[in-house]
Amino acid sequence: MYQENKKHLEARAKVLKAMAHPSRLFIIEELEREERCVCDLTELIGADISTVSKHLSVLKQAGIVIDDKRGNQVFYQLRVPCILNFFGCVESVLEAQAQDHTAFMKIGTVSN
């Protein structure tokens, strides 16, 4: 049941893991808009350029972005167009959490 799908589950997990970092999510959102060079992303994120470069490398390894060297600069773009739609469900989870949190606070208010 699990062992049979394991390879596929691992492949999926690898993609999700690559996305599971705030800076990398930011990069994905930014690239959804338009391609960007490393220096642009570095400026936007405000970390060391080596850090951003490594994040991009993670995304590239996972097949989420592709790079294109043009002169001095390396431009990254999304490899699949759907990534952003993808977040609808993540948002649902967050909204459900927010509702619970609100409910929790109300209970807290009532019980005091």
Add this chain to the structure above:
Amino acid sequence: MYQENKKHLEARAKVLKAMAHPSRLFIIEELEREERCVCDLTELIGADISTVSKHLSVLKQAGIVIDDKRGNQVFYQLRVPCILNFFGCVESVLEAQAQDHTAFMKIGTVSN
């Protein structure tokens, strides 16, 4: 640009990170079908029950599942219905990778 969204990006990343493990993806798929107790999932996955319990705890912390204790057992179910649709895009990434791999092998064949 990044700092303003940081909290939200972190929240999203947390959800993705919770999903980014083969056993946890398996659990999510299984719960999409029907609710399951820890012992069922443990049997299906074939790891120590403490390991599975901790995976479930990660999913619960992330707001992806909820638990319901009935008698001796704890039943877990998905908290939001959309999780599985969610994987369409992950699949696209994997397919794109597969295509590249095929292309690479063809190039290899031609060049030899």
Add this chain to the structure above:
DNA sequence: AATCTATTTGGCTATATTGCCAAGTACTGA
């Protein structure tokens, strides 16, 4: 109460991730 089953938690080790700095590579332009 004693025991059994189901689950969680603590503790441990091995391994992976993150982010910085420093050093290396690659292209550009004087």
Add this chain to the structure above:
DNA sequence: TCAGTACTTGGCAATATAGCCAAATAGATT
């Protein structure tokens, strides 16, 4: 060729994750 810019890679320390075993908790059964 030399210097400057853009980027990547190596190396390191801090931190997080994974999975097992052992121990603790909680409900069920006798």
